[in-house]
Amino acid sequence: MDAFFASVEQASKPSLRGKAVVVGGLGPRGVVATASYEARVFGVHSAMPMAQARRLAPNAAYLVPRFGFYRAISERVMELLRALSPLVEPLSLDEAFVDLEAGGAAWDEQSARLVGVRLRADIRAVTGLTGSVGLAASKMLAKIASEQAKPDGLVVIEPGTERAMLGPMSVRTLPGVGPATGDHLRRAGITTVEEIVEAGEDELVRLLGKAHGHGLYAMALARDDRPVVAERETKSVSVEDTYDVDIHDRVRVGLEVQRLADRCVRRLREAGLSGRTIVLKVRRYDFSTLTRSETLRGPTDDPGVIREAAARLLDSVDTTGGVRLLGVGVSGLADYTQEDLFAQAAGERAVAEGPVEEPAVGEAEEQPALAERRWPAGHDVRHAEFGHGWVQGSGLGRVTVRFETPASEPGRVRTFRVDDPELEPADPLPLVLRIPEGSGGAGSVAAEGGGGSRACGVSGSG
DNA sequence: TCTGGGGTCCTAAAGCAA
DNA sequence: TCTGTTGCTTTAGGACCC
Numbered sequence: 401m402d403a404f405f406a407s408v409e410q411a412s413k414p415s416l417r418g419k420a421v422v423v424g425g426l427g428p429r430g431v432v433a434t435a436s437y438e439a440r441v442f443g444v445h446s447a448m449p450m451a452q453a454r455r456l457a458p459n460a461a462y463l464v465p466r467f468g469f470y471r472a473i474s475e476r477v478m479e480l481l482r483a484l485s486p487l488v489e490p491l492s493l494d495e496a497f498v499d500l501e502a503g504g505a506a507w508d509e510q511s512a513r514l515v516g517v518r519l520r521a522d523i524r525a526v527t528g529l530t531g532s533v534g535l536a537a538s539k540m541l542a543k544i545a546s547e548q549a550k551p552d553g554l555v556v557i558e559p560g561t562e563r564a565m566l567g568p569m570s571v572r573t574l575p576g577v578g579p580a581t582g583d584h585l586r587r588a589g590i591t592t593v594e595e596i597v598e599a600g601e602d603e604l605v606r607l608l609g610k611a612h613g614h615g616l617y618a619m620a621l622a623r624d625d626r627p628v629v630a631e632r633e634t635k636s637v638s639v640e641d642t643y644d645v646d647i648h649d650r651v652r653v654g655l656e657v658q659r660l661a662d663r664c665v666r667r668l669r670e671a672g673l674s675g676r677t678i679v680l681k682v683r684r685y686d687f688s689t690l691t692r693s694e695t696l697r698g699p700t701d702d703p704g705v706i707r708e709a710a711a712r713l714l715d716s717v718d719t720t721g722g723v724r725l726l727g728v729g730v731s732g733l734a735d736y737t738q739e740d741l742f743a744q745a746a747g748e749r750a751v752a753e754g755p756v757e758e759p760a761v762g763e764a765e766e767q768p769a770l771a772e773r774r775w776p777a778g779h780d781v782r783h784a785e786f787g788h789g790w791v792q793g794s795g796l797g798r799v800t801v802r803f804e805t806p807a808s809e810p811g812r813v814r815t816f817r818v819d820d821p822e823l824e825p826a827d828p829l830p831l832v833l834r835i836p837e838g839s840g841g842a843g844s845v846a847a848e849g850g851g852g853s854r855a856c857g858v859s860g861s862g
Numbered sequence: 863t864c865t866g867g868g869g870t871c872c873t874a875a876a877g878c879a880a
Numbered sequence: 881t882c883t884g885t886t887g888c889t890t891t892a893g894g895a896c897c898c
Contacts, residue, residue: 424866431866433898446898449864492898576871578896611872612895635870642866677890687865693891725866 401477401523401531402551404494406436408470409463409778411528411831413790415802415810420444420460422453426777427644429724433465437551461792463778469828470494473527480522484515487628495546497539499628509535509556516554528806528831537562538624540575547573562622567594574619581608581616596620634671638679638729639663646685646722653723657714660728661707668730674701674737680713681727689725692716698738706730774825775799775818782826786814794818806831 401407405423410416420439424432430450442457454462474493481488481496485503490496506512516533523531534545536557544566549555557565566573571591572582585591588607590599597620605613618624639660647653657680668674679693692713700706710728775781775794781801782788789803792813799818804811806829816823 427866428863429866431864433866447865450866451863452865495898576896580895609873632870636868638868640867689893691892695890727867729868 401474401494401529403434403436403440404529405434405465405470406439407529408466408473408831409461410436412469412780412806412828413778413802414804414806414808416461420457421463422450422457422460423463423465423778424450424453426450426462426464429642429644435460461778464776466779466828467493473529473831476526477523477531480519480526484519487630489628489630489632497542497628500535502628509558513554513556516556520552520554526832538622539626539628540619540624541622543575544573566620566622567592567597569593571596574616576612576616576619581612584608593620634673634733636679636729636731636733637664637668637671637673637675638681638727639667640681640725640727640729642683642725643723646724647719647726648722650719653719653726654711654714656726657710657728658707660726661710662703664728664730665701665703665706668701672735673730673733674699675730675734676700676732677730678706678709678713679727679729679731680710680717681725681729682714682717682719682723683725684719685722685724687724690717695732696738699732699734700737702737780826780828782824783814783816784822788826788829799823805829 406421409421409423410419418438419436420442421436422432422439422444423434424430424446428451432444432446432448432450432453434446435444435448435453439453439457439460442460444453444457444460450462453460470493474490478488478490478496481498484505485498485500487499487502488496489498500506500512500515506515512535516535520531520533523529530552532546532549532552533554534542534547534549534557535555536542536545537559541557541562545555545557569592570582571577571585571593574593577585584607585596588599588603590596596604596616599607601614601617604617607613608616641656641660643656647656676697676699677693677695679691681689681691683689694709694713696705696709706728775791777791777793780788780790783801783803786801786803788805789801789811792800792802794800797818798815799820800813800815801823802811802813
């Protein structure tokens with residue numbers, strides 16, 4: 401999907417269409433999650449500190465992400481993909497690989513192109529948004545193709561043309577080459593893909609180590625046989641918070657770690673998981689980051705156990721000078737707990753006395769709502785008199801609302817007191833009024849398998 | 863006003879057992 | 881018994897991705 405978060409906001413807010421829109425954390429330490437193409441013109445891009453974005457594009461609209469809404473839209477797109485093939489590998493809310501050959505949806509370039517064209521039309525019909533499609537014989541190439549297709553395009557990399565295409569491209573094009581590896585290679589005089597090939601496999605391994613070296617050399621030769629895998633098991637669950645100002649008070653640090661442990665447990669339980677290894681993450685005032693971990697004898701999802709482990713780990717870290725981020729995570733996951741095993745053993749002797757109700761973890765303490773927290777920029781609201789709108793900004797006891805809907809003309813702005821009884825938070829409205837019947841033609845493309853594996857990337861964000 | 867949050871994978875060191 | 885090798889597990893850190 402193209403500039404996904406920003407595009408969703410533009411689709412639901414007519415007054416923002418064609419305008420610079422930046423979605424991300426709005427606090428003093430926020431970063432950009434997605435910038436609309438209009439905002440990118442000013443040099444704003446994802447992962448950029450919000451403060452810098454505001455300097456570059458002071459007149460852009462700045463909104464907080466609405467993940468629940470994005471997830472719902474993402475799910476509709478994923479459904480379209482799953483109609484093409486059972487092998488769909490989501491990479492994020494806005495990107496996925498599809499193995500078209502496995503789905504019998506396509507077997508040669510012509511049929512694949514047809515599928516891509518139809519898919520893009522279906523995405524538009526179902527979500528009102530644009531998506532880009534890259535078609536190629538491997539995941540790496542499909543991904544590169546989809547990058548080239550953005551925004552709102554379709555690119556096919558024809559078999560046989562891969563090496564010539566990759567050769568002059570930057571090493572940074574290849575998956576797994578980020579800033580650090582890019583620098584490393586540049587210092588060795590390697591800046592393009594063909595220079596990787598010229599350097600040779602041994603040199604790459606010498607420079608980058610075994611796994612990375614072999615892997616990158618193969619990619620440079622356009623060799624990539626990684627399969628599209630539909631169901632990948634979660635390996636870890638974690639939560640973390642960056643604080644608006646550094647925390648110096650050791651007692652407060654301890655309390656935050658307990659809260660994070662509880663949040664982590666909640667997530668763990670929602671996923672029906674438990675884990676053996678507890679990880680504490682601390683980012684200090686100077687941005688230096690350290691982790692401490694402890695592995696238990698068996699997996700647990702017990703809030704007390706995880707809280708205690710996190711507290712023990714905190715004992716071993718020096719927080720003088722202040723901390724800017726704290727995190728708690730659990731890995732070594734299982735879908736049972738040590739206690740289950742004991743219970744099972746016990747259950748073989750005695751009949752269960754009925755389920756023991758664990759006290760719900762850490763609920764109750766929903767913050768007494770700073771007015772600004774109640775009216776996050778970009779979130780939908782409903783006013784008894786003026787109808788549906790969204791928060792344009794809030795502060796100083798006021799909240800400014802623009803009244804418009806996805807289907808309306810750009811609307812008018814009005815300002816209210818934050819405690820105005822006529823105003824209440826609302827759910828997002830659907831972006832398209834009518835979902836076309838039978839769009840997508842689920843499973844309607846029949847075919848037998850064919851030549852090389854064929855991956856199709858639907859991609860965006862960038 | 864410098865630098866989010868949720869993940870994955872790899873490496874290296876150290877301890878331990880065979 | 882001493883020494884060296886190998887391999888597994890735990891821990892810590894780093895790079896990368898969206």
